[in-house]
Amino acid sequence: MNNFADKLIEKIREKGSVICVGLDPRLNQIPKFIRDKVLKEYPENKLKAAAEAIIEFNKGIIDAVYDLVPIVKPQIAFYELFGEEGVRAFRETIAYAKSKGLLVIADVKRNDIGSTAKAYAEAHFGEVDVFGEKEFIFDADALTITPYLGWDGIKPFIEVCQKHGRGIFILVKTSNTSSGDLQDLCMKDGNSVYEIIGNFVDSWGADEIGEEGYSSVGAVVGATYPEQAKKLRKIMPNAFFLVPGYGAQGGGAQDVKPCFNKDGLGAIVNSSRGITFAYEKMDGFSEKEYAKAARKAVQDMNKDLKAVL
Amino acid sequence: MNNFADKLIEKIREKGSVICVGLDPRLNQIPKFIRDKVLKEYPENKLKAAAEAIIEFNKGIIDAVYDLVPIVKPQIAFYELFGEEGVRAFRETIAYAKSKGLLVIADVKRNDIGSTAKAYAEAHFGEVDVFGEKEFIFDADALTITPYLGWDGIKPFIEVCQKHGRGIFILVKTSNTSSGDLQDLCMKDGNSVYEIIGNFVDSWGADEIGEEGYSSVGAVVGATYPEQAKKLRKIMPNAFFLVPGYGAQGGGAQDVKPCFNKDGLGAIVNSSRGITFAYEKMDGFSEKEYAKAARKAVQDMNKDLKAVL
Numbered sequence: 001m002n003n004f005a006d007k008l009i010e011k012i013r014e015k016g017s018v019i020c021v022g023l024d025p026r027l028n029q030i031p032k033f034i035r036d037k038v039l040k041e042y043p044e045n046k047l048k049a050a051a052e053a054i055i056e057f058n059k060g061i062i063d064a065v066y067d068l069v070p071i072v073k074p075q076i077a078f079y080e081l082f083g084e085e086g087v088r089a090f091r092e093t094i095a096y097a098k099s100k101g102l103l104v105i106a107d108v109k110r111n112d113i114g115s116t117a118k119a120y121a122e123a124h125f126g127e128v129d130v131f132g133e134k135e136f137i138f139d140a141d142a143l144t145i146t147p148y149l150g151w152d153g154i155k156p157f158i159e160v161c162q163k164h165g166r167g168i169f170i171l172v173k174t175s176n177t178s179s180g181d182l183q184d185l186c187m188k189d190g191n192s193v194y195e196i197i198g199n200f201v202d203s204w205g206a207d208e209i210g211e212e213g214y215s216s217v218g219a220v221v222g223a224t225y226p227e228q229a230k231k232l233r234k235i236m237p238n239a240f241f242l243v244p245g246y247g248a249q250g251g252g253a254q255d256v257k258p259c260f261n262k263d264g265l266g267a268i269v270n271s272s273r274g275i276t277f278a279y280e281k282m283d284g285f286s287e288k289e290y291a292k293a294a295r296k297a298v299q300d301m302n303k304d305l306k307a308v309l
Numbered sequence: 310m311n312n313f314a315d316k317l318i319e320k321i322r323e324k325g326s327v328i329c330v331g332l333d334p335r336l337n338q339i340p341k342f343i344r345d346k347v348l349k350e351y352p353e354n355k356l357k358a359a360a361e362a363i364i365e366f367n368k369g370i371i372d373a374v375y376d377l378v379p380i381v382k383p384q385i386a387f388y389e390l391f392g393e394e395g396v397r398a399f400r401e402t403i404a405y406a407k408s409k410g411l412l413v414i415a416d417v418k419r420n421d422i423g424s425t426a427k428a429y430a431e432a433h434f435g436e437v438d439v440f441g442e443k444e445f446i447f448d449a450d451a452l453t454i455t456p457y458l459g460w461d462g463i464k465p466f467i468e469v470c471q472k473h474g475r476g477i478f479i480l481v482k483t484s485n486t487s488s489g490d491l492q493d494l495c496m497k498d499g500n501s502v503y504e505i506i507g508n509f510v511d512s513w514g515a516d517e518i519g520e521e522g523y524s525s526v527g528a529v530v531g532a533t534y535p536e537q538a539k540k541l542r543k544i545m546p547n548a549f550f551l552v553p554g555y556g557a558q559g560g561g562a563q564d565v566k567p568c569f570n571k572d573g574l575g576a577i578v579n580s581s582r583g584i585t586f587a588y589e590k591m592d593g594f595s596e597k598e599y600a601k602a603a604r605k606a607v608q609d610m611n612k613d614l615k616a617v618l
Contacts (some may be wrong), residue, residue, distance in 0.1 A: 024425070026437070039440060046439045077421060077428035081437050083446045084397040091392055109420050111455055113485040116333070119386035128390050129337070130355045131348060137392045146420055148457050149483050150490025174458050176422040181459025185505060188495050193502065196494060206582060 003210030004167030005218075005240055009265060011070030011103055016308070017302050018260075020105065020242065021065055021294075022272025023074040023093060025054040027081075029277050031287035051085035054078075057290075061130045061276055064291035066100040068298050071141075073105040073242075073270055091138050098139070105169065105242065106140035111153050118156040126160040138245050142167035143219060144242070154204055158217065161208060165183055167216040167240070170204075172197050172232060175222025175245030194228060198235040205239055214240050214266065221259055223251025223269065230258040234267070239268040247274035247301070253308040264309055271301060312519030313476030314450055314527075315548055318574060320379030320412055325610050327569075327618070329414065329551065330374055330603075331581025332383040332402060334363040338586050340596035360394035363387075366599075367402045370585055373600035375409040377607045380450075382414040382551075382579055388400050398446050407448070414478065414551065415449035416493075420462050429467040435469035451476035453529060453551070463513055467526060468515060476525040476549070479513075481541060482505050484531025485553030507544040507595060514548055523549050523575065530568055532560025532578065539567040542575070550576040556583035556610070562617040573618055580610060 001007055012018055027035070027050055034053050042049040062072065074097075079090035092109075094104045095103035110120040124143050127134040145157055147170045157168050173183055173194040183194040191199075198219065205217025215238045221229050223245035243261045245251040246269050278297035279285045285293035310316055321327055336344070336359055343362050351358040371381065383406075388399035403413045419429040435453050436443040454466055454477045466477050482492055482503040491501040507528065514526025522549045530538050532554035541550075550568045554560040555578050568576035587606035588594045594602035 027440070035440070046442065047444075050439055075421075075425055077419075077425045077432065080432040081428050081446065082439065083400055083432075084393040086432075087396045088393040110386075110456075111418055111420075112384075113483065116384055116386045119390050123386065123392075123395075125391040130391070131336070131344070132358055135356075135357065137390065146418075146455050146457050148455050148480055149485055149490060150487035152485040152487040171457055174422065176458055176461040178459035178461040181509065182457055182502070182506065183459070185502065186497050188497055193491070193494065197491065200490065252439070 002165035003208070004161065004165055005139070005211035005214035006212050007165065008070065008268070009105060009212045009214065009239060012265070012268070015068060015070045018268050018305060019069045019298060019301055020268045020270040021061065021072045021179055021275050021298065023058050023061065023072055023276065024078045024272045025057055025156050025276070026078065027053060028279065029055070030057045031279070031290050033288060034290050047082045047085040049084045051089040054086070054089040055092050059096055060291040061294050062090070062097050062100055062102070064295040065275070065298050066097070066102050067101070068082050068295070068302065071103040071105060071268060073107050075107040075272070094138060097274050103137070103141045105142040105144065106138060107144045109146050109171065111146035111149055113149050113152045113183070114156070117153050121157045121160040125166045126164060142169060144169045144171065146171050147200065151204070155205070158204065158208065161216050167218060169218040169220050169242040170201050170241070172201060173221050173225055173228045175224045175249055175251070179222065187270055195231060195235060196304060198232045201239055202236045203283040209238055212265070214238055220244065223256045223259070224249060226255045226258050233258055233261065237261070239266075243267050243269045247271045253304045256305070257295035257308050260309060269305060275301070311474035312517070313470065313474055313525035314523035315519035315521050316450070316474065317379065317412060317476070317549060317577070318521045321574070321577070324377060324379045326378050327577050327614060328378045328607060328610055329577045329579040330370065330378055330381045330584050330607065331416070331579050332367050332370065332381055332585065333387045333581045334366055334585070335387065336362065338589065338601050339366045340451060340588070342597060355389045356394040359391045360398040363395070363398040364401050368405055369600040371406050371409055371411070372496045373604040374584070374607050375406070375411050377611065378411070380412040380577060381406050381415050384416040384581070387456070403447060403449055410540065412450045412523065414451040414453065415447060416453045418436070418453045418455050420455035420458055422458050422461045426462050430466045430469040432473050434475045435473060451478060453478045453480065455480050456509065459511070467513065467517065469586070470525045475591070476527060478527040478529050478549070478551040479506070479510050481510060481528040482530050482534055482537045484533045484558055488531065488534075504540060504544060507541045510548055511545045518547055521574070523547055527551060529553065532565045532568070533558060535564045535567050542567055542570065546570070548575075552576050552578045556580045565614070566617050569618060578614060584610070
């Protein structure tokens with residue numbers, strides 16, 4: 001099986017879940033017992049200490065949820081904060097999640113053209129030529145990608161998808177308040193920018209459709225815009241949607257429903273803070289039980305979604 | 310002086326040049342004597358060897374051109390290729406260029422929303438809270454940014470610009486062949502997407518104008534589209550343009566002319582391969598003289614630009 005959408009569907013069925021757990025570690029919200037421990041271990045190298053805190057925290061979350069969800073999504077900004085040490089933590093987080101049988105979306109929102117896009121693609125989910133030897137570097141299963149540069153900026157990523165069974169999720173309609181600034185602009189023909197990008201995604205992914213009928217070229221569609229999601233579901237029948245905006249950003253289970261097809265497939269729903277830092281808001285969990293709280297949050301979210309899907 | 314545009318203009322006047330040298334190292338084009346040396350030094354760690362080759366190569370280029378140009382622009386994709394070691398080389402390249410009195414644009418084309426955009430901004434040109442201590446991490450002077458997410462994705466970067474005298478260049482009309490896929494779409498009111506984004510950039514940067522009349526919120530406008538550049542120069546009179554596409558991508562000095570204002574300011578023109586790998590194409594330089602060849606390429610480009618500006 002060398003199509004990302006097929007692999008994703010297999011994992012969704014195996015786990016009985018469409019949740020994507022966002023791994024966006026925020027150092028000041030990582031439980032104090034972990035922070036104290038790493039500061040004792042690396043008192044002279046605080047960036048290394050931060051990286052180790054992130055790795056330990058993420059491993060705890062992954063151990064607690066890997067049997068319940070198909071996929072996780074580390075957001076690289078929260079790792080780049082700590083320079084090359086943080087980037088190491090990003091790479092090790094991906095490796096650990098994969099070792100537990102999870103698929104991994106590297107949420108990098110990269111974009112550039114030609115040889116630069118090719119370099120991003122090789123680095124994040126392809127192979128890199130290191131003095132004549134081919135090596136996987138970050139080795140993610142899928143990436144998030146920005147479409148502002150058009151086809152030139154997408155093609156190098158799709159070529160790596162084909163070669164290594166990887167997937168991409170292209171930003172179409174994002175979950176934030178001002179996503180309409182550009183995405184809702186209305187064209188002469190009555191279409192909005194997000195609809196046109198949706199049409200592009202549909203055609204860019206047309207040759208990448210797997211045995212289950214879904215393409216390895218997917219779309220990011222925010223849970224906060226259910227009306228637009230309904231339109232986009234029709235425009236991109238074969239695309240998998242990565243749906244941010246559930247929970248902390250205000251989207252509920254009813255809001256994500258339009259992102260799914262009638263077969264119950266076609267979308268994964270991301271939650272980050274609502275799961276990883278559940279211990280802060282949920283009754284009955286101490287900070288030492290942050291992983292237990294995350295597991296409970298995933299179970300609750302699985303139930304919440306199943307009730308409407 | 311705490312406005313990026315003011316600092317840039319000061320450097321442009323000091324050096325008598327509007328060239329931005331793109332530092333996009335490609336391992337297989339780095340001279341063989343450097344590659345042989347690092348492989349001998351780090352035979353067991355090829356990623357570290359690659360990082361060291363990049364650092365040595367970049368230092369050679371920087372030493373050869375720092376008195377001739379105001380600014381350099383490393384493109385992070387070519388560093389991410391080598392994982393955290395490559396990212397270290399990126400950080401050390403920025404630090405070295407700054408130590409030689411150059412300004413540095415980190416060409417990262419980052420984009421995200423809210424707290425994630427804030428994390429990118431802190432990491433790349435702001436301060437990061439590392440266990441209670443504020444630290445500059447990548448410490449660039451300016452970043453390239455993608456506008457697909459609207460104001461939410463721009464604001465956190467502008468806040469860091471204000472605090473630390475940094476600058477951003479927002480993608481408006483890029484130099485690639487398919488940049489029109491999205492950027493040339495025509496709205497109901499007759500404007501194209503790139504013109505609308507140009508208007509956004511003008512208004513987003515209106516409060517960031519320095520003593521010289523230019524804003525620290527700039528725009529990326531490709532040398533390959535001079536007609537569009539002419540329009541954009543009028544739409545964004547106060548924005549500095551970062552102009553890619555000169556040389557290797559086909560743009561000439563006449564093509565970049567519309568990017569400048571009548572005061573001879575308002576743009577910097579990037580060249581990457583044409584300078585850093587000049588030794589491959591220019592007669593009379595051995596690979597050991599790659600830095601000399603780069604200096605000659607910069608001198609030629611300075612002359613070429615001065616003839617038309």
